[in-house]
Amino acid sequence: MVYTMEIYTDGGCRGNGRSWAIGAAAAAFKNRNGNYVEAWTRSLPSYPAPTNQRAELTGIIIALEQALERYHELxxxxxxxxxxxxxxxxxxxxxxxxxxxWLRNGWTNAAGYEVANRDLIEEAFDLGDRLKREGDVNYVWIPREKNEYADELCNEDMDQQ
Incomplete structure (x- = not known):
């Protein structure tokens, strides 16, 4: 038997690159009928400073965490x-x-510096590895207009901050 999960993620940041920045991330599951059935949001901590990239990676982490939780409930x-x-x-x-x-180069980027957002990338990679022991995990880029629901969730979270 195959258990399929489709999860849409997004992250956003207001004041990107500024000390007062706020950020949020979201993940939303879609069912077979194409309807969103569950969704989660998370406000980004103030340290390290929120950025768009950190928010997007956090959205993926939320998705992976929820996929693992759902799998363990089966x-x-x-x-x-x-x-x-x-x-x-x-x-x-x-x-x-x-x-x-990065794994081959000891987490050094092409310019010779440590990879930015390494903490989140490693966390997502570890969660993904755990899921890959149970099947396939694929990451797909979609245009922004196909991700409106997750975007709305992020904006609602940032509005409440």
Whole structure:
């Protein structure tokens, strides 16, 4: 049996790069009918300073955490087929392409510096690895207009901050 999960993620930051910045991340599950059935948001901590990139990666972390939780709640042990959708090319590339190079290079980027947001990338990578023991985890970039619900969730969270 295959258990399929489709999760849409987003992250946002107001005041990106400024000391007073706020950020939020969201993840939302879609069912087979294409309806959103569950959603989660998280406000970013003030330290390290919120950025758009940290928010997008946090959205992926929320998705992976919730996928693991959902898997552990199942009565059976199905093969997982998880697709995480993000409108952030940066976040998708971190999880699919760049991480392999960074692991080989000791977390050093092409310019010779430590990889930015390493803490979040490592956390997401570890969560993804745990899920990959149970099946497939794929990251797919989508245009922003196909991610409106997750974007709304982030904005609502930041409005409340």
């Amino acid at each position: 009565d059976s042990d199905p093969y997982l087929d998880i697709t995480i959708y993000s409108d952030s090319k940066y976040a998708v590339n971190c999880m699919t392409t760049w991480i392999k190079k």
